Amino acid sequence: MNIDPHLPFRTRIAPLFLPREMREPPMLDHDTPRPPLRRRHALMINPFYPKDPRTSFGKHVLTPTLALTSVAAATPGNWTVEYFDENLLQGRPPANPIPEVVGITVHLTFAQRAYELARWYRSRGSVVILGGLHALSCPDEVAPHADALAIGDGVQLWPEILRDVEAGRLRPRYASTYESDYRLDPPARRRLLPRDSFLTTTSVIATRGCHNRCGFCYLATDGLRMPYRMRDAEQVAQEIREDGQPYVVFIDNNLGSRRDYLHELCRALQAVGIIWSAAVTLDVTDDPRLIRAMALSGCTGVFVGFESLSDANIQHAKKRSPKADDYARRVRLFHDNGIQVNGSFVLGFDDDRPGVFARTASWIEENRLECATFHILTPYPGTPLFREMEAAGRLLHRDWSRYDTGHVVFRPKHLTPEQLLHGYHWMYQHLFSLPSIWRRRPEDARAVLPYLAMSMLYKKSNRFWHFLIKHRLTHAAWRPLVEWNRIRHQAFRRRLAATPVPGVLATQRASDREPSILHPAPIRASTVVSAGV
Numbered sequence: 001m002n003i004d005p006h007l008p009f010r011t012r013i014a015p016l017f018l019p020r021e022m023r024e025p026p027m028l029d030h031d032t033p034r035p036p037l038r039r040r041h042a043l044m045i046n047p048f049y050p051k052d053p054r055t056s057f058g059k060h061v062l063t064p065t066l067a068l069t070s071v072a073a074a075t076p077g078n079w080t081v082e083y084f085d086e087n088l089l090q091g092r093p094p095a096n097p098i099p100e101v102v103g104i105t106v107h108l109t110f111a112q113r114a115y116e117l118a119r120w121y122r123s124r125g126s127v128v129i130l131g132g133l134h135a136l137s138c139p140d141e142v143a144p145h146a147d148a149l150a151i152g153d154g155v156q157l158w159p160e161i162l163r164d165v166e167a168g169r170l171r172p173r174y175a176s177t178y179e180s181d182y183r184l185d186p187p188a189r190r191r192l193l194p195r196d197s198f199l200t201t202t203s204v205i206a207t208r209g210c211h212n213r214c215g216f217c218y219l220a221t222d223g224l225r226m227p228y229r230m231r232d233a234e235q236v237a238q239e240i241r242e243d244g245q246p247y248v249v250f251i252d253n254n255l256g257s258r259r260d261y262l263h264e265l266c267r268a269l270q271a272v273g274i275i276w277s278a279a280v281t282l283d284v285t286d287d288p289r290l291i292r293a294m295a296l297s298g299c300t301g302v303f304v305g306f307e308s309l310s311d312a313n314i315q316h317a318k319k320r321s322p323k324a325d326d327y328a329r330r331v332r333l334f335h336d337n338g339i340q341v342n343g344s345f346v347l348g349f350d351d352d353r354p355g356v357f358a359r360t361a362s363w364i365e366e367n368r369l370e371c372a373t374f375h376i377l378t379p380y381p382g383t384p385l386f387r388e389m390e391a392a393g394r395l396l397h398r399d400w401s402r403y404d405t406g407h408v409v410f411r412p413k414h415l416t417p418e419q420l421l422h423g424y425h426w427m428y429q430h431l432f433s434l435p436s437i438w439r440r441r442p443e444d445a446r447a448v449l450p451y452l453a454m455s456m457l458y459k460k461s462n463r464f465w466h467f468l469i470k471h472r473l474t475h476a477a478w479r480p481l482v483e484w485n486r487i488r489h490q491a492f493r494r495r496l497a498a499t500p501v502p503g504v505l506a507t508q509r510a511s512d513r514e515p516s517i518l519h520p521a522p523i524r525a526s527t528v529v530s531a532g533v
Helices: 067-072 106-121 133-137 138-146 154-167 233-243 257-271 282-286 288-296 309-315 325-337 356-368 386-390 417-431 432-439 445-457 460-470 474-497
Strands: 038-048 080-085 099-105 128-131 149-152 173-175 247-250 275-280 299-306 341-349 371-376
Touching: 038 154, 038 275, 067 080, 067 099, 099 106, 099 154, 099 432, 106 128, 106 133, 106 138, 128 138, 128 154, 133 138, 133 356, 138 149, 149 154, 154 173, 233 257, 257 282, 257 288, 275 474, 282 288, 282 299, 282 325, 282 417, 288 299, 288 325, 288 474, 325 341, 325 356, 341 356, 341 417, 356 432, 371 417, 432 445, 445 474, 460 474
Parallel strands: 038 080, 038 099, 099 128, 128 149, 149 173, 247 275, 275 299, 299 341, 341 371
Antiparallel strands: none
């Protein structure tokens, strides 16, 4: 169904539920007398950031970030460490006793909250270390708010910083590259996490980096050199076994940059018995055997950065990607192997005109993408896109809190800022509507009911999500559904393994060979856990 290109601008955007706890951080206590300082104790904080009511609140608690728990894993044995995420709605961060060292990750969208936390803890005697991407891209802005900056790979820097704190010789700046042997990094300290607050605590990074360097992506930030690094496949599988969760989310930038490695990883995962999802680029579908291998190892969903249906936009972004007119065939390949697709689209490229919203929504519905994520083009500081926009005088302001891909911070070429914002709001309103959810239902009748249940829970239940997050019920509510789908997917894998891979010549009858990760094919799956949503 082709949507009228004028429809988005004739549609009223409805107000949405956004409680205060989801838009404002907890107030810090400035009146209570300072508690005692606990020596050799470190606190890692993920600061609060406001939530977009157009998206699902559930996306923020599906799985934890690994940034701080990975750094915490490098903590020396004579130190204790704890983790606190303000976005779990559990009130103020820990303050009694006061930790000797506080590590805070800083992203440009919540930089002001990070600075507020830093001031509060420093006023009570803590040594505050600020790190993260914003410390790399804007170190001169961040430095006045910290006792020291950690720029680069925090896992390498953290033990040295704590040793220097003990010795009383802390330097103002520590820097590290991402060129170390990634296999030597310790596994994330997941035991620090409140397991009941997340769908799964098994967020895993098997690889680091990406073969693309898109001009709008944070990986293109000045000074950030992140060569593609891989951990041993069996090392990753063992880490997953040890955490004991049925659903795993790979939070790699691009798990498929090295297809030979992904084949190896799939072989290691096949025996673990999990279901998993990951971000990949669309070119992984160049190898139909790899898509089959992913499915047989438990992959139920992929997060794919389509970015745009315009080849001109993709070329301008310097992204290596298949042509847009081949997207549909490649989506079908995922679907034929029972893998759901969460498509990511960026709105506001220079080739985008008012018709981009209806055209994109029509394509998503026509190709039955189970989920879609939208972002307003945002020039992050230090990226080629930022320099381009700045040189052309197209930046509207430098209020970093609005550089969150949900606000318009630049002057579009063929749209007004108001049109771009309205179109972004309409995309979510339309794709999260019941008619659109129904139009994108799976072709396999067995999958329709679980798809609808998952879609309703994820896309239409923010009041329920607020309740689950606040009362630490996320894991309890989702675990039965996840386990049910894991069992269903195991049955699907057995059927899939007995069929040939489309486009690959079968050298022997499927009935004559053992089920293999390289010899299987298209059956409509009835799994419902989607990727990266």
